[in-house]
Amino acid sequence: EPEVTQTPSHQVTQMGQEVILRCVPISNHLYFYWYRQILGQKVEFLVSFYNNEISEKSEIFDDQFSVERPDGSNFTLKIRSTKLEDSAMYFCASRRDSSADTQYFGPGTRLTVL
């Protein structure tokens, strides 16, 4: 069964450094998402991406964040200058088409900012 994959599984970085989190969505899916889950808190929407552009972003997704689908396969989330409060589990998700379709989630990348 196709699945969403994410790399790395765990990333440790120093405050102020740039990080890139990588995701490979399911191949025939058209909509892509990033969510995050701070330890002990609920899963929060960050951004959605469709047709090679951002379709919606949350208040969390400020100028420090960017997304890219560089090669038709990978979907990346970049944090330009990490802060301590960016420490969280980041989930990538994808869905095929209709908003009624299931969003399939990857296993997540745990980001630790020191």
Added chain:
Amino acid sequence: AQSVTQLGSHVSVSEGALVLLRCNYSSSVPPYLFWYVQYPNQGLQLLLKYTSAATLVKGINGFEAEFKKSETSFHLTKPSAHMSDAAEYFCAVSDRSSNTGKLIFGQGTTLQVKP
């Protein structure tokens, strides 16, 4: 704005007992409704979803949920808990009129199953 409330951050049941996890939503129009499960150190897996038609939805692993518009609820049930059901459960909603389909999650409920 849509919101989701899960009553009870922690639910504990005995093996073989009924599981009931509560979810209420706030939305002017009934949204799409989802239940996801998260096992330790894993991603989110869809248990079931309500998109239209049948209000009683059956999912994987013996779980089901009933959409009740009058109560704005979508509670998750399982007749008999198994040890392997111990996990974090998230209720989520998606706006039917939205093309982006972003999910808004509840706080989550940790299910503990005692032997």
